[in-house]
Amino acid sequence: MHNAELDSIDLAILAELQRDARLPNKELAERLGVAPSTALERVRALRRRGVITGFRASVDIAALGRPLQALLALRVRPHTSQLVDPLRQFVLSLPETITLFHVAGAEDFLVHVAVADAEHLHRLCLEKFLVRPEIVTLQTTLIFKSEHQPVQRPSDM
Secondary structure (H helix, E strand, O other): OOHHHOOHHHHHHHHHHHHOOOOOHHHHHHHHOOOHHHHHHHHHHHHHOOOOOOOOOOOOHHHHOOOEEEEEEEEEOOOOHHHHHHHHHHHHHOOOEEEEEEOOOOOOEEEEEEEOOHHHHHHHHHHHHOOOOOEEEEEEEEEOOOOOOOOOOOOOO
């Protein structure tokens, strides 16, 4: 997907729906200055093309009893698909996992987790991660505050 395939109406639709995915089609059309049928067809086309991949409810993790967040940097050895695939499945099965990143660099994986407290994080590291023989190092970084860019748009580069 290249930026040239998205025109100004597509970009405006994406911005509005990223701000509020529950925006009614009629209101979306009004904001864009197009007919409701045009807005509806454009949204459908963006979904068919895979530009819009889904609609989700954002949940406050702290409201679920998991206010403490951390990044776990994992190094695995050997770094083979025979070990990596089961590890990925394991990490994604944990209720504490928010996001799993398979990365290049000194570490192999970054795992974003949210837990109840420091004791829960300590147990998670010791009893879930460090018992796995393929994990040779684990580094924990506490997250004090996280923010995200609410609207994703094409790069200017």
